[in-house]
Amino acid sequence: MRLFALAVYLFLYVPIAVIAVFAFNGGRSATQLQGFSVQWFGRALSNPFVVDAFRTSLTVALASATLATVFGTMAALVLPQARPRLRAAFDALIYVAVMVPGIVIGIATLIALVTVFGWVNPVLAAVWPGEAPPQLGLGYGSLIAAHGLFALALVVLLVRARVAGMDRSLVEASADLGATPWGTFRQVTLPQIFPGILAGFLLAFTFSFDDFIIAFFVAGPQTTLPIYVFSSIRRGVTPEINAIGAMVLAASLTLLVVAQLLLRRGTSRARG
Amino acid sequence: MARRRIGATLLLAPAGLWLLAMLVLPLVVVLVFSFGERGPAGGYAPAFTLANFLNLGSRGAAFRNTLVLAPLGTLACLLIAYPLAYVLAMRVGERWRTVLLVLVIVPFWTSILIRTYAWIFLLGGQGIPKLLGWLGLGQPMLINTPFSVLVGIVYGYLPLMVFPIYVSLERLDKRLLEAADDLGAPPWRSFWQITLPLSLPGVATGCLLVFILLMGEFLIPAMLGGGKVFFVGNALVDLFLQSRNWAFGSAVAMALVVVMLVTVTVYMRLMRRWGGGRDDVALM
Numbered sequence: 001m002r003l004f005a006l007a008v009y010l011f012l013y014v015p016i017a018v019i020a021v022f023a024f025n026g027g028r029s030a031t032q033l034q035g036f037s038v039q040w041f042g043r044a045l046s047n048p049f050v051v052d053a054f055r056t057s058l059t060v061a062l063a064s065a066t067l068a069t070v071f072g073t074m075a076a077l078v079l080p081q082a083r084p085r086l087r088a089a090f091d092a093l094i095y096v097a098v099m100v101p102g103i104v105i106g107i108a109t110l111i112a113l114v115t116v117f118g119w120v121n122p123v124l125a126a127v128w129p130g131e132a133p134p135q136l137g138l139g140y141g142s143l144i145a146a147h148g149l150f151a152l153a154l155v156v157l158l159v160r161a162r163v164a165g166m167d168r169s170l171v172e173a174s175a176d177l178g179a180t181p182w183g184t185f186r187q188v189t190l191p192q193i194f195p196g197i198l199a200g201f202l203l204a205f206t207f208s209f210d211d212f213i214i215a216f217f218v219a220g221p222q223t224t225l226p227i228y229v230f231s232s233i234r235r236g237v238t239p240e241i242n243a244i245g246a247m248v249l250a251a252s253l254t255l256l257v258v259a260q261l262l263l264r265r266g267t268s269r270a271r272g
Numbered sequence: 273m274a275r276r277r278i279g280a281t282l283l284l285a286p287a288g289l290w291l292l293a294m295l296v297l298p299l300v301v302v303l304v305f306s307f308g309e310r311g312p313a314g315g316y317a318p319a320f321t322l323a324n325f326l327n328l329g330s331r332g333a334a335f336r337n338t339l340v341l342a343p344l345g346t347l348a349c350l351l352i353a354y355p356l357a358y359v360l361a362m363r364v365g366e367r368w369r370t371v372l373l374v375l376v377i378v379p380f381w382t383s384i385l386i387r388t389y390a391w392i393f394l395l396g397g398q399g400i401p402k403l404l405g406w407l408g409l410g411q412p413m414l415i416n417t418p419f420s421v422l423v424g425i426v427y428g429y430l431p432l433m434v435f436p437i438y439v440s441l442e443r444l445d446k447r448l449l450e451a452a453d454d455l456g457a458p459p460w461r462s463f464w465q466i467t468l469p470l471s472l473p474g475v476a477t478g479c480l481l482v483f484i485l486l487m488g489e490f491l492i493p494a495m496l497g498g499g500k501v502f503f504v505g506n507a508l509v510d511l512f513l514q515s516r517n518w519a520f521g522s523a524v525a526m527a528l529v530v531v532m533l534v535t536v537t538v539y540m541r542l543m544r545r546w547g548g549g550r551d552d553v554a555l556m
Contacts, residue, residue, distance in 0.1 A: 005359045005372075008352060008430075012379055015390035015427065022393070032398070075287035078280035090284065093291045100299070101488020101532070103505045104525045108298030111305060111316070111518055149294040152287055203381075210383045213490050213505075217512065226385050233389055233495065237396075245386040252382040260374075 016249060023242035040243035050244060053228040057209055060140065060224065064147040065204035072155030073197055076163055077189070079156075097153040106217035109146045113138060113218070138220025146218045147211060151204030158203070162196030202259045206252060306522035314516030324523035331524055334507035335531070337493075341418065341503070342486035345425035346433075346479050352426060353433035353478065358467075360434075361441035373438060380431035388424050388495045395420050395496070416498030424492040429485060433478040440474030441467070476543045480536065487532045504528045 023041065027034025044050050079087055097105075117136045125133040166189070174184040212226040219227060225248070232241055309319040328335075360372055379387060394400055395414040405411040414420055444467065452462035490505030497506075504524065511521035 001355065001359050001363060004355050008356050009372075009375065011427070012376065012430070015387065015394055016379065016382075018393060019386065019390050071286040071290060074283040078283040081277070081280045082284060083277065086281070086284070090288065090291075093295060096299075097291065097295050099484065099532075100295075100529060101485075101505070103488045103490050103508055104302070104529060105295075105298070107508060107512055107521065107525055108302045109294065110512065111522070112298035112301040115301060115316075145290070145294050149290060152290055156287065206381050210385070212385050216509070226383065229385055229389070230491075233392070237389075237392065241389065245383070245389060248386055249382050253378065256378055256381055 019242050019249070020246045022239060023246040025239045025242070028239070040239040041247070044240050044243045044247070047240070049223070049228060050225075053223045053225045056140075056143075056222050057225040060143045060147060060215075061205045061208035063140075064144045064151050064208045065201050067144070068148045068151035068155050068204050069197060069201040072152045072200060073159050073193075075152075076156050076159035077193075079160060080163065094153045094156050097149055098157070102150070102211070102213045105146065105149065106214040109142065109214070110138075110217040113142055138218055139222050142218040142220065143215060143222060143224070146214050147204075147208040150214075151200075151207060154203055154207065155197070155200035158200040159193055159196040162193040166192045198259070198262055202255065206255065210252070302522045302525055305519055306526045308519040308522075310517045310519050314518070316518040316522075319519075324520045325527070327520060328523065328527055331504070331507045334502055334504045335527070337501060338487060338489075338503045338505075338528075339531070341421060341425070341493075341501070342483055342489070345422055345429070345486050346483045348422055348426050349429050349433040349482050350475065350479060353430055354437055354471075354475070357434050357437035357441055357474075361438050361444075362467075373435075376434050377431050384428050385491060387427060388492055391420065391424050391427060391496055395423065415496060416500050418497075418501050420496040421493050421501045424496040425486060425489070428492060429482045432481050432485070436477040436481070437471060437474040440471045440477075444470050472543075472546070480539065483539075484532065484536065487528065487535075 022033070024036050024038065025033055025040065026037040075090070079090060082090070120136055124136070128134070170188050171184055174188045175181075179187070210226065212230055215224045215227055216230075225244070229241060229244060232238070305316050306324055307320050307322070309317045309321060309323075311317040356376070360369060364372060392415065401411045401414055448466050449462055452466055457465075488505055489503050490509060493501050493503045493506055494509075508521060508524055508528070511517050511524060
C-alpha cells in the first residue's frame with residue numbers, strides 16, 4: 001500500500017522535476033542533457049515576446065482577480081438578505097458559470113462580443129464628434145471580463161461559505177453598541193470572512209494566470225503567457241520552454257506557500 | 273427593511289450585471305447562432321434552420337472519443353486515487369498527513385499546460401520509449417495515442433479525485449471499524465461493508481468533478497493526441513478558429529452542453545438511488 005503511494009508521488013513529481021532539470025541544459029537540444037547552464041533562463045527573460053506575454057498575463061490576472069474579489073465579496077455578503085427569488089436566480093447563474101466548460105464560455109464570449117462590437121462600432125463612428133472614433137475590440141478588456149466571470153463565481157462560493165459560518169450575534173452586538181455599518185464591517189465582519197476572501201483572490205489569480213482555453217478565444221491581438229507557450233510548443237520543443245515552465249511552476253509554488261501561511265495567520269487572527 | 277433591501281440590491285448589482293453580460297448574453301448568442309447559417313466569408317448569417325443539428329453526425333468521431341475517453345479517464349483516476357486517499361486517511365500519522373495531502377493538491381494549482389508539456393517530453397521518442405528500447409523491450413509508439421491522452425488525463429486530474437475521497441474517508445467514524453474488528457470481521461469484510469459504502473459520497477463527488485472537466489477538455493488531446501485523438505473541444509477550436517463556421521460550431525457547443533447536463537443528471541439520480549436517497553451524495 002505504502003509502496004503504491006510512493007509510486008503515485010513519483011508519478012506526480014518526476015515530470016515536474018524533468019522539466020526543471022532540462023531547463024538547466026547546457027546544449028541546444030531539448031531532449032539530451034549536455035552540461036549545466038542557466039543560459040536558457042537568460043534567453044527567456046530577454047525574449048521580448050516572453051516578457052510581453054508575461055506582463056499581459058500578470059495585468060489580466062491582477063485586474064480580474066481584484067474586480068472579482070471586490071464584487072464577489074459584496075454579493076456574498078448581501079445574498080442572505082436578498083429577496084428569495086433574486087437569490088435563487090443568482091445561485092443558479094453562479095452554478096452555471098462553474099459548470100459550463102471553459103471552452104464553451106470562451107467561444108460564447110468571442111461570438112457575443114464580436115457581434116456586439118459589430119453593432120456598436122458603426123454607431124460610435126457616426127456619433128463621435130472627433131476625427132478618429134474609438135474602435136471597440138477584443139483585448140485586455142475582454143480577457144479581464146471573461147476571466148473575471150469564473151473568478152467571480154469562485155469568490156462568491158468561497159466567501160459565502162465563510163459568511164454562513166459567521167457568528168451573526170457579533171454583528172448585532174456591534175450595531176447595538178452604536179457602531180456604524182462600515183465600522184461593524186471593518187472590525188467585526190471582515191476579520192471573520194478574510195480567509196475566504198484571500199483564498200478567493202489567490203485562486204482567482206492562479207486560475208486567470210494559468211488559463212489557456214478562454215484566453216485563446218478572447219485575447220484578440222494580445223498574447224498571454226499560456227498562449228505563447230502553447231504556440232511555441234507547436235513550433236517545436238526547446239529548452240527555453242522548459243526554462244519558462246520552471247519559472248512558472250516555481251512562481252505558482254511560492255504563491256501557494258505564501259497563501260497557506262497567510263491563510264493560517266488569517267484564521268488564527270479571526271479566532272482572536 | 274426596505275432600505276436594507278435596496279442596499280442589498282445595489283451591492284449585488286455589479287456581480288449581477290457581470291453575470292448577465294458575460295454569461296447569459298454569450299450563452300443566448302450561442303443558442304441563437306446554432307439555428308443560423310455560415311456567413312459567405314465565415315462567421316454567422318441570420319437564418320432559422322435545424323441543418324446544423326442534423327449535421328452533428330459529421331463530428332461524430334469527436335463526440336465518440338469524448339464519451340469513451342472521459343469516463344475511461346475518470347475511472348483510471350478513481351482506481352489510482354482511491355488507494356492513495358485510503359493510505360493518507362487510514363495509514364498515515366497525523367503529522368505527515370497534512371503535508372502529504374498538500375503535496376497531492378499542489379500540482380493541481382500549477383499550470384496544466386506546463387504539466388502536460390512534461391509528458392510530450394516523457395512519452396516522446398527520446399523519453400520513455402527510448403528507455404524501454406535500452407532495456408530491450410522494444411520501442412513502442414506512446415505519444416499521439418489514446419494511451420498518452422489517458423496518461424495526461426490522470427496526471428492532470430488525479431488531485432481533484434483524491435481530495436473528496438480523502439475527506440469522506442477521514443470523516444468516517446473509526447469506531448465502526450473497531451467494532452467490526454471486535455466482532456471478528458476480517459479486514460476485507462469491514463472494508464467492503466463499512467469503509468467502501470461510507471466513502472461513496474466522496475467517490476461520487478470526485479468522479480463528477482473530473483468527468484465535468486474532461487467533457488470540455490481541449491489541451492490534453494491537443495498536446496498528447498497529435499490530431500489523432502481529438503475531443504469535442506478540439507472540434508470546437510477547429511470550427512471557430514480554422515473553418516470559421518460559427519453557426520455549426522454553436523450547434524456543436526450546444527450539443528456538448530446538453531450531453532453534459534444529461535449525463536450529469538442521470539449520474540446524480542443513479543448515485544442518489546444507490547446512496548439510499550441520501551441527499552449529501554454527489555453534492556459538491
